[in-house]
Amino acid sequence: GAVVSQHPSWVICKSGTSVKIECRSLDFQATTMFWYRQFPKQSLMLMATSNEGSKATYEQGVEKDKFLINHASLTLSTLTVTSAHPEDSSFYICSAPRGVNQPQHFGDGTRLSIL
């Protein structure tokens, strides 16, 4: 069964709205979680690394004020897309490893559509 849960699976909202996406590890504690963005027919692009109890680490070119990450507990990380615009429409996926050198387990993704 799933080990990482992501919610919501699909959201449609108006331009200018802020949208929060949740990522939960279900049966393990994750001090680190990852947020990816995926465009159609392309591979996953790492946006940021979410660290429990400290600031997230963003990849080059990712606006940290646009994509707010909060790793509030050892089982929950949230990604908030602030003042979303149509160009933010994409498939967002989170993941978490069970430990160092362990493979990442992915959520089912969130399809974000900004009108």
Place this chain on the structure above:
Amino acid sequence: QKEVEQDPGPLSVPEGAIVSLNCTYSNSAFQYFMWYRQYSRKGPELLMYTYSSGNKEDGRFTAQVDKSSKYISLFIRDSQPSDSATYLCAMILGGANNLFFGTGTRLTVIP
């Protein structure tokens, strides 16, 4: 040059065929290797995880790693239409969790 190279396909095979998916990599520091399967509009699902050269088998799937050649493969035996998906290779440097992905190979198994 990308750190991980994967033929994007698409690859179409008849049901029952043996499928071979491959990735090459340039950084010899990669120590852990994974194959993920991703269905349309879903997150990647872990299929195989290995860290040593050689073969690892799980049902119809066999993962092969050749560290000397910096080459990994995934073989699918008796392929089924339900195997139609995008297959992503991924690898980790030792002591870290950052995944380096291939571009993914889109596979279609024709009934």
